[in-house]
Amino acid sequence: MTRVLTRIGLALLLPVVLFAVWWFATANSQNFYVPPLREILSTFPEVWTGQRLRTDVLPSLIRLAAGYTVAVLAGVALGVLVGGSRRVRAVLEPVLEFFRAIPPPVLVPVIMLFAGIGDTMKVVVIAAGCVWPILLNTVEGVRAVDGVLADTCRSYGITGEARLRHLVLRSASPQIAAGMRQALSIGIILMVISEMFAASNGLGFTIVQFQRGFAIPDMWSGILLLGLLGLALSVLFRLVESWALRWYHGQRRVQRGRS
Amino acid sequence: MLLEVRDLKKVYEGRQRPVEAVRDLTFGLDAGDLVCLVGPSGCGKTTLLKCMAGLLAPTGGEVLLRDKRVTGPPPGMAVVFQEYGRSLFPWMSVRDNVELPLRNKGMPRRQRQELVAGALAAVGLADAHHAYPWQLSGGMQQRVAIARAVAYQPDVLLMDEPFAAVDAQTRADLEDLIRDLWRELGVTILFVTHDIDEAVYLGQRVIILSSSPTVVREVLDVDLPDQRDQLTTRSDSRFTELRSHVYAQIQAAKRESTVGSHDAARQTDLARQVLQ
Numbered sequence: 001m002t003r004v005l006t007r008i009g010l011a012l013l014l015p016v017v018l019f020a021v022w023w024f025a026t027a028n029s030q031n032f033y034v035p036p037l038r039e040i041l042s043t044f045p046e047v048w049t050g051q052r053l054r055t056d057v058l059p060s061l062i063r064l065a066a067g068y069t070v071a072v073l074a075g076v077a078l079g080v081l082v083g084g085s086r087r088v089r090a091v092l093e094p095v096l097e098f099f100r101a102i103p104p105p106v107l108v109p110v111i112m113l114f115a116g117i118g119d120t121m122k123v124v125v126i127a128a129g130c131v132w133p134i135l136l137n138t139v140e141g142v143r144a145v146d147g148v149l150a151d152t153c154r155s156y157g158i159t160g161e162a163r164l165r166h167l168v169l170r171s172a173s174p175q176i177a178a179g180m181r182q183a184l185s186i187g188i189i190l191m192v193i194s195e196m197f198a199a200s201n202g203l204g205f206t207i208v209q210f211q212r213g214f215a216i217p218d219m220w221s222g223i224l225l226l227g228l229l230g231l232a233l234s235v236l237f238r239l240v241e242s243w244a245l246r247w248y249h250g251q252r253r254v255q256r257g258r259s
Numbered sequence: 260m261l262l263e264v265r266d267l268k269k270v271y272e273g274r275q276r277p278v279e280a281v282r283d284l285t286f287g288l289d290a291g292d293l294v295c296l297v298g299p300s301g302c303g304k305t306t307l308l309k310c311m312a313g314l315l316a317p318t319g320g321e322v323l324l325r326d327k328r329v330t331g332p333p334p335g336m337a338v339v340f341q342e343y344g345r346s347l348f349p350w351m352s353v354r355d356n357v358e359l360p361l362r363n364k365g366m367p368r369r370q371r372q373e374l375v376a377g378a379l380a381a382v383g384l385a386d387a388h389h390a391y392p393w394q395l396s397g398g399m400q401q402r403v404a405i406a407r408a409v410a411y412q413p414d415v416l417l418m419d420e421p422f423a424a425v426d427a428q429t430r431a432d433l434e435d436l437i438r439d440l441w442r443e444l445g446v447t448i449l450f451v452t453h454d455i456d457e458a459v460y461l462g463q464r465v466i467i468l469s470s471s472p473t474v475v476r477e478v479l480d481v482d483l484p485d486q487r488d489q490l491t492t493r494s495d496s497r498f499t500e501l502r503s504h505v506y507a508q509i510q511a512a513k514r515e516s517t518v519g520s521h522d523a524a525r526q527t528d529l530a531r532q533v534l535q
Contacts, residue, residue: 148345154331155312155338156360156411166359170350247350251393 035217040224043217048225052206057225060203063119064191067126071183075131076176079138080168089139100136104129104186105193117198125194130183137179141172174248177241184237188230203229261447262288262311262415266320269306280306282472284320288415288449293441295458296451297505298468298476299513304451307473308419311449312338324414335414339421343401347392353379354388357407378410379403381444382436398429402436409440418450422457431489434461438487455509459483459502460492467508470516476508 019037026036048057082089082096108125115121145168153159153167169176195204203226210219242249269281280303288294298304309315311322313332322329324336337360340346347356354375361371379385382402392400401421408416418437422430434457441448452458458465459481467476483497492498 146345148340148342149348151309151314152338152340152346154314155336156363157332157334158360158363162363166348166351170348173350247391247393250391251349254393 033216035220039217040220044221044224047218047221056201056203056206057229059119059201060191060195061229063122063194063202064126064187066119067123067190068130068183068187070123070127071130071134071187072180074127075134075179075183076138076169078131079135079172079176080142080164082135083139083142083172084168096132096135100132104190108194108197112198122191122194122199122202126187126190129190130187133182133186134176134179137175137182138172141175142168144175145171174245177245181234181237181241184233185230188226188233192226260287260323261290261292261325262449263323264307264311264320265323267307267310267317267322268319269303269310269315270318279472281310281317283474284468286466286475286478288447290414290447291445292464293438293448293450293462294464294466295462296449296466296468297453297455297458297509298473299470299509299516300453301471302468302512303471303473304453304468305419307468308338308417308449308451312336312417314338337408337411337413337416339401339404339408339416339418341420341423343397343404343421343424344393346404347400347407349391349393352389352391353384353395353403356392356403357410360407360411374410374412375406378406381409381440382406396429398425398433401425401433405433405436405440409444409446414447416446416448418448420452421450423453430457435489437461442485455502455505456493459498459505460487460489465501465505467505467512469512476512479505 023037026034027038029036082092104125107128108121111121111124111128115124149167149171153163158166191202192204192207195202196208199205203222207219207222207226210216210222264284264286267281267284268279271278271280284307296304296307306315310317311329313322313329313336316330324333327333348359351359357375357378358371361374366374376385376388379388382405384399384402384406387395387399387403392403395403405421422433425433437448437450438461440446450458450461452461462481465479465481467479468474469476479501481501483492483495483501
């Protein structure tokens, strides 16, 4: 119990310090662009009302969820295909490396040409950026399937779909999860960026609106909200991951204990 | 004959030159046999076993299971690998590991559960159904792999040095387990090992292989009583004779691959004398 408390204490230590530094450093700030934290915090509940959460935050989250889901499905499916065959890999790998090297935000203007400026564009941008880490990690995970386990499956006649479900995907799942974690932060970035280009609602759009209207404390409160949102999503991700991969973490603990 | 190996040959295409792992092997197993294959280290035992299991295509010759040529893993065969830690699914409980091949066969649920419970009880793991494999000791993990193979109800059970990576005491227990399973369930077992004592203790017959490129050096009937136990069998004078004979044969096989065949012939003579 004390251990848990110590860990929570350690985790909160730096945020509290940073918060305090921000608070006191800006307490008497006369700079229009850097308002006191006190002011930002008091603006927060006024700006992010239930109404605003519904009209701006929720659409952003739905776009993120849609784009992210598409990226996970496409990344894993393609990754299994590429990782499973040396020939497909030889053909696709250079191209994949090329696309991966393109920073996803530059795709926004391009994708706008094809997909317009609606929700589709934003979902496509998010998916196009998120897919790479998932895809590449899945490829690695699928390639690393243990030879003895693969032989075991073959000798028991576990092939095709059953093999994919019980061997390939499960064995690659730690890497897939690592890719998904990277993709999540990319997704949040792209969600905001895509809304800054062309949108009529959303978190990114609202923050830019505040900035253009010189509503500086409101703008800062939006940035704060984005940070909190990212934090909440990553905590949620960790919870789901540690449940889904409890076998993996357990096995790692045992192996570390033995060696 | 249940399982037949005829003129089996396996050549690996090496980087510089082809490597002949198995030259020419012919032997067979009848239903209900417990045969041990023993040979010097690196004599291609695993290659042979993989060819028999349909996991590796032989360069020449053939493997027949119930007179049908093995071209891929046949349904009537189960393999227990040496690397127990890597042959069980770490994301599945012990029970799911044993059950998966049965589910894959499309066996009805009730029957599956009975077989799984029976197999786990037979290997002494009746209370470990819900554990993950990695929560168990090495010996227990290998028991799970054996239970999975037994529950599958194969015609032939192939075992590739299954106890090479467990400690000596566990190993003795597992050897007795194999003898018990064999007598009680009547499975046909081919047991590959590099351990001479183990081969003689377990087998009804011992097939001694030469060094690579591998041929059958001798097929030895083990005329020890069916009821064996670690204490009395291992101190039996006949056991000692048999193991000395196998030992001499293996030594001769090793020498043959390094020195000329003259010396090896002398060793073979020595081996004969030991038996008489």
